[in-house]
Amino acid sequence: MPAPYSYDLRQKAVKAVKRGHKKVNVCRLFKISRNTLDLWLKREKETGEYAAIANKQGRHSKIEDEEKFKSFVKENKGKTQKRMAELWGNNITQQNIKACLQTHFIAREV
Template sequence: MARPYSYDLRQKAVEAVLNGAKLVEVSELFGMSRRPLQRWLKMWSESGDYRPKQNYQKGHSAKITDLEEFRQFVEANQSRVDAKRNGSHSRGKSYNRWSSP
């Protein structure tokens, strides 16, 4: 994931627009698209700040929250896990990359 723009850059860009510069001019000056500027201006009007979100995770958490449910899942899929460990190929053929054909 791309890093958020710095607070300093956000501050300069938003202040430039608030002081009368056009979005297109500011976006070209700072080398960015207009969309982040529009978001920051919206954030500024709603909350008075335009800091990047902290502790924001996009997508699913990889953390196992219900250990018992996870155990049941593993038990239900044990044959697939064993097949992977033993080197079985997805088409049912035994596959071992270290042995000769």
């Protein structure tokens, strides 16, 4: 997962828009997407802040019970990640299963 943009960059881009610079020019200058800039401006309007959201950085597993997941994996180790996601339920995707396996190194243990 890529690192969030620095607070300094966010601050410069938002201030440039507030000074009246066109968004398209700000995006080109700072090499950011228009969507990114719009999200920062929206967040600032709603919360008064445009810093990266701390709990959104890095991986956060949708599977919270590690021991239950380890048992589940041992019981279903012959199945594909897609099938495991279907069996787990709770709107878990194949990507969630993969991420949890990688995070907990279960893939090497099983």
